[in-house]
Amino acid sequence: xxxxxxxTEPFIIEALRAAGALTxxxxxxxxxxxxxxxxxxxxxxxxxxxGWFGLGLLSVLPEFQRQGIGGALIREGLARxxxxxxxxxxxxxxxxxxxxxxxxxxxxxxxxxxxxxVFFVLSFGAQGPQGNARFHDAxxxxxxxx
Numbered sequence: 001x002x003x004x005x006x007x008t009e010p011f012i013i014e015a016l017r018a019a020g021a022l023t024x025x026x027x028x029x030x031x032x033x034x035x036x037x038x039x040x041x042x043x044x045x046x047x048x049x050x051g052w053f054g055l056g057l058l059s060v061l062p063e064f065q066r067q068g069i070g071g072a073l074i075r076e077g078l079a080r081x082x083x084x085x086x087x088x089x090x091x092x093x094x095x096x097x098x099x100x101x102x103x104x105x106x107x108x109x110x111x112x113x114x115x116x117x118v119f120f121v122l123s124f125g126a127q128g129p130q131g132n133a134r135f136h137d138a139x140x141x142x143x144x145x146x
Contacts, residue, residue, distance in 0.1 A: 009057045015138035016041050023053060024080050028060070028069045036060035038073040040081060041138070043090055045109075046131030051087035054135045058093075074101050078122070088123040090133050095120075109133060 016022040021041045028036035036059060043054040055077065060070045078101070081089055091098060092114055095105075103120035108130040111119050121128050 009059060012057060012139055013037075013039055016136060019136065019138050021136045021138060023084075024077055026073055026077055026080075028064075028073055030064060030069075034061075035064040036069045036073055038070075038077050040077055040089070041136050043136075044134040045129040046134070047129050049087060049129035051085065052129065052133070053081055053086055053089050054133070055089050055091040056093075056135070056139070071101070082124055087125055088121060088128060090119070090121045092118050093120060094118070111135075 013022070013025075016039060017025075022039055023042060024038075024040040026038050027034045038055070038058045040053045040055055043052045045052055055074070058070055058073060060073075078089060089103075090109075090111075091103065092111065095117055098120050101122065103122045105116055105119065106121040106128055109119075109121060109128060109132070110116055111133050119133075121133075
């Protein structure tokens with residue numbers, strides 16, 4: 001988890017699932033236990049660009065980190081998005097990590113309240129959107145659904 005995490009990640013996944021907004025959800029099973037998980041959900045672009053998704057959340061249990069599990073989940077998830085005909089993917093994350101998968105800090109696109117150095121985009125086409133990206137409301141979840 002990011003250092004800026006407020007540890008609401010399980011609640012966000014639950015809220016995305018409950019809202020029917022969990023487009024792709026993959027797990028890495030290792031020795032009979034879930035060692036990692038990645039989720040992708042629709043993102044709204046202020047310029048009306050269609051077919052964009054957010055990568056989030058990605059988690060790998062500490063004992064399985066630094067073994068390529070997160071990278072494998074990212075690559076498989078992106079391949080599945082492309083197969084769905086997605087326009088691209090964006091995320092908020094560590095600059096040192098996500099560049100290796102082709103993500104870049106975009107010019108002309110951001111996320112309100114997020115420093116530009118931690119907002120990333122990977123366009124599957126020639127041109128990316130402009131303006132602001134907005135993740136699903138489920139990302140505001142702060143506790144168990146009632």
